[in-house]
Amino acid sequence: MSPVQNIIFDLDGTLIDSAPVFVEILNEMLHERGSARHVGLTEIRQFASLGGPALVGGVLAQECGDLRQEVVDFRARYALYKTPFESLYEGVAEGVKQLTAHGYRLAICSNKPQQLCEKVIGDLELTSHFPVIVGSSPDRMAKPAPDLMELVMSGLGTTPAECLYVGDSEIDHALARATGVRFAFVTYGYATDQFGADQCEQFSRFSDLVQFLKEEREPLHPARGVA
Numbered sequence: 001m002s003p004v005q006n007i008i009f010d011l012d013g014t015l016i017d018s019a020p021v022f023v024e025i026l027n028e029m030l031h032e033r034g035s036a037r038h039v040g041l042t043e044i045r046q047f048a049s050l051g052g053p054a055l056v057g058g059v060l061a062q063e064c065g066d067l068r069q070e071v072v073d074f075r076a077r078y079a080l081y082k083t084p085f086e087s088l089y090e091g092v093a094e095g096v097k098q099l100t101a102h103g104y105r106l107a108i109c110s111n112k113p114q115q116l117c118e119k120v121i122g123d124l125e126l127t128s129h130f131p132v133i134v135g136s137s138p139d140r141m142a143k144p145a146p147d148l149m150e151l152v153m154s155g156l157g158t159t160p161a162e163c164l165y166v167g168d169s170e171i172d173h174a175l176a177r178a179t180g181v182r183f184a185f186v187t188y189g190y191a192t193d194q195f196g197a198d199q200c201e202q203f204s205r206f207s208d209l210v211q212f213l214k215e216e217r218e219p220l221h222p223a224r225g226v227a
Contacts, residue, residue, distance in 0.1 A: 004182065005162045007099060007213065008152055011110035011117060011135075012048060013168035013189030015096075016087040016124070019044045025077045026059045029070075035063045049169040049190040051111045051142055078116060083123035089188065091207035096129045098210055102217050107132035109152045109165065109175075111142045132156050144174035149181065166209065170195045184209060 012018045022044045047055040052071045057064050108130050110117050117135035121127050132155035134148050141147040160180040168189020176183035184201045203209040
């Protein structure tokens, strides 16, 4: 097996917790539609890894009009929100820098629309660490279809054997299996309680993932006692 050279990350639920921002936006939308409902993090998290249409349709529910237009409205509002640094999970900002310093190439593979992926990473001042950022667009099939991962690997000029995909959900696990990419599961994200990513590395803290990858990349110690 080729050594891992590239670490590919999901975004929402893996590097950032977007749920608080989603709560604000969707409550604005509910209020403007005359609804007395007010949603919280619990309602949001169950939809957070499923993509915009599932999130917007699931949360607005009976107050949802034409779903396509509602998603357009949601994403337009989202584009105006500056992503707070507090959205980063603990250890991510420093961990990304450490992985880059250890020679890994980093990339993003997310179902979030391309322009929003780039905006969020830019807001968090991490663009220089991610030479390849791939999000969704109308001409790309969303995860777990292999399209987005294949675009990432093409951008990196690499093969599945040289990549590790880090994600937090069933969809991420299915994408890794579909593309033959090794998978690491972070348990703090948006996966359902029923999901268990068997036969892969699992991490409850981002810093633990980083330490594991740093140790994996350390060169073998030279043989001792050899003249």
